[in-house]
Amino acid sequence: MNPVAELVTSFQELVAQVPEIVRPFVVMLAGVIPFVEGEGAAIIGVVGGLSPVVAAVAAAAGNFLSVLLVVLGGSRARSAAVSRREARVGARAGAVPAPSVGGLQVPETERTMSDGEPHAMGARPESKGRRRLRSLLVRFGVPGASLLGPLVIPTQFTAAVLVASGVPRRWVLLWQAAAIVVWTTVATVSVWLALQVVAG
Template identity: 45%
Template sequence: MSNPVSDLILGFQGLVADVPDLVQPLILALAGAVPFIEGEGAAAIGIIGGIPPIVAAIAGAVGNIICVAVVVLATSRVRTAVTTRRGAIEKPPTARREKFEKAYHRYGTPGVSLLGPLLLPTQFTAAALTSTGVPPMRVLAWQAAAIVLWTTVITLIITGVVRAVA
C-alpha cells in the first residue's frame, strides 16, 4: 500500500523536476502549504532535487507561513462568530481540547508553537491556539518563528547529508 504523504512528496519531486527553474520555488511553496510536508519537507524536496538550499528553504517556509496565516485568520473569524452567537454558554471541553490546554498552560504560546511541529502540522497547532483565544498576531508570530526554525534546521541537516553523499 502506498502512503498518501509519500505519494505527495514524490509528486512534488516529480513536478519540481519537470518545470522551469523559475517556477520551481512556486512548487516548493505549494508543497510547504501542505500539512505534514510543511516548510521543512518542501525544503528537503527542493534540496534533493538540486535547488539551492537557501532558495528551497525560503520557498518552503513562505508557503507554510502563508497557509498558516490563512488558517489563523479563518479560525479567528470562526471563533469570533461562534463566541458572539453563543454568548456566555460554553460547551464542556473534549478530552483532546483538555490535553491541548494542559500543554498550553505548561509551555505557553512559544513552547507549543516551537515544539508543536514535532507532533502536529503547524496548521493544526495554529488553529488550536487561535480557537482557544490566543490573539491571532501572537499565533502568527510564534508559528512563523517555528516554521523558520524547523525549516532552517532541516535544511542544514539535508544539505550536510547531500554534500556528504555527493
C-alpha cells in the same frame, strides 16, 4: 555511484524537466500541505537541486501562507461563535457569565471530566496530538507550544487550536512564524549536510 546518489541524481533529472523559474513555486505549494510543511518542502527542494536558501525561503513562505489563512479563518469563526453564544446568554434571564481559565473563556458546552480535562458534550474525544498540544500550551505557553508543536501535529493544526483557545491572532502568527523559520532551517541544513556526505 552509491544507491542514494543514484536516487538523488534521478530525482534531480526529473525536477530538471520543470522550468527553473517554476521550481520555487512548486516547493512553496508543497509547504502549504499539512504534514509536508516547510521542513518537508525544503527537503524536496534541496534534494531536487535548488539552492538551500531558495528552497528554505520558498518552503517557509508556503507554510506560513497556509498558517495565515488558518489563523484568519479560525479567528473569524471563533468571533462569530462567541458573539452567538453571548447573544444567547444575554437573552436568558439571570444568565451566569461563562467561566474563564487563564483569561480564556470556556465555552458553555464544555464540562470537566473526572480527570480534570475539558470535554465538549456530544463531541468526539480529542486526538492524542491535540491533547499533547494542549499540554504543551499549559506547560510552556504559546511560544513553547508553537516551537514544540510541530513535533506533535502540523503547524496549521497548532495554529487552529491556539486561535480556537482564544489566543490573539498576532501572537499566534508571530510564534508560528518563528517555529516555521526554526524548523525549516534545521531541515534544510540537515538535508544539505547529509547530501554532502552521502551523495557528494
